[in-house]
Amino acid sequence: MTTRKTVAARKAGLGKAGGAKNSGAKNTATKNSAAKNGGVGNSAAGASAPEARRASIERATTETRISLAVTIEGSGRYSVHTGIRFFDHMLELFARHGAFDLDLRCEGDLDVDQHHTVEDVGIALGEAFDRALGDKRGILRAGYFLMPMDETLAIAAVDLSGRTACVVKTKVKTRLVGDLQSELVEDFFEGFSRGARANVHLKTMYGRSNHHKVEALFKAFARALRAACSRDKQLGAMLPSTKGLL
Numbered sequence: 001m002t003t004r005k006t007v008a009a010r011k012a013g014l015g016k017a018g019g020a021k022n023s024g025a026k027n028t029a030t031k032n033s034a035a036k037n038g039g040v041g042n043s044a045a046g047a048s049a050p051e052a053r054r055a056s057i058e059r060a061t062t063e064t065r066i067s068l069a070v071t072i073e074g075s076g077r078y079s080v081h082t083g084i085r086f087f088d089h090m091l092e093l094f095a096r097h098g099a100f101d102l103d104l105r106c107e108g109d110l111d112v113d114q115h116h117t118v119e120d121v122g123i124a125l126g127e128a129f130d131r132a133l134g135d136k137r138g139i140l141r142a143g144y145f146l147m148p149m150d151e152t153l154a155i156a157a158v159d160l161s162g163r164t165a166c167v168v169k170t171k172v173k174t175r176l177v178g179d180l181q182s183e184l185v186e187d188f189f190e191g192f193s194r195g196a197r198a199n200v201h202l203k204t205m206y207g208r209s210n211h212h213k214v215e216a217l218f219k220a221f222a223r224a225l226r227a228a229c230s231r232d233k234q235l236g237a238m239l240p241s242t243k244g245l246l
């Protein structure tokens with residue numbers, strides 16, 4: 001793994017990351033509406049719903065160029081192009097099951113291997129969630145889901161704790177699922193947990209189809225993350241931690 005040099009962009013100018021390569025600038029927040037949404041659970045009668053939390057990221061290294069925009073209160077709309085079709089399929093159903101909106105372009109060095117592409121997309125996606133959530137006041141913070149997919153059962157637990165930890169237990173037996181190198185599923189979630197500063201625990205309990213095993217993990221993860229990001233009416237603007245910082 002080479003050192004990553006990332007760049008910030010004001011906006012996810014999808015497909016316009018060209019000039020950003022190797023500027024060496026530190027990756028910084030781009031659009032983040034969460035700060036303005038500090039008053040989570042605004043109870044003023046007739047007040048419109050709080051502004052949707054969203055963030056955009058451009059990330060360029062010698063290995064990958066990524067443009068990404070995510071909206072937490074989305075409607076499951078997506079446009080995803082990573083160059084790995086099965087990975088696209090997983091990210092698309094992540095958006096739909098999480099009810100997120102996701103625009104994602106990644107041009108990675110797939111001629112080398114899929115590793116950089118999959119891991120860096122995970123990191124960028126995690127960073128986008130971290131930024132979109134702002135100071136995390138008024139969110140549930142933790143979530144879990146038990147996801148069946150036909151004969152397969154997967155579990156996911158997510159804590160947006162500010163700390164990184166990732167455990168993925170799968171029983172995928174083939175080197176490839178579709179065109180995706182199956183061992184990279186773990187690298188994606190590891191990258192996400194680093195970018196989002198989150199605890200991510202995933203396990204395929206059982207199943208037969210390798211396609212289902214991977215897909216059930218992504219669906220369970222999306223729904224656990226959706227729960228963790230959701231607004232907590234009871235805690236309101238309170239930080240969901242006794243530590244004072246997340």
Ligand SMILES: [Mn+2]
Pocket residue numbers: 089211215
């Ligand atoms: Mn499928």
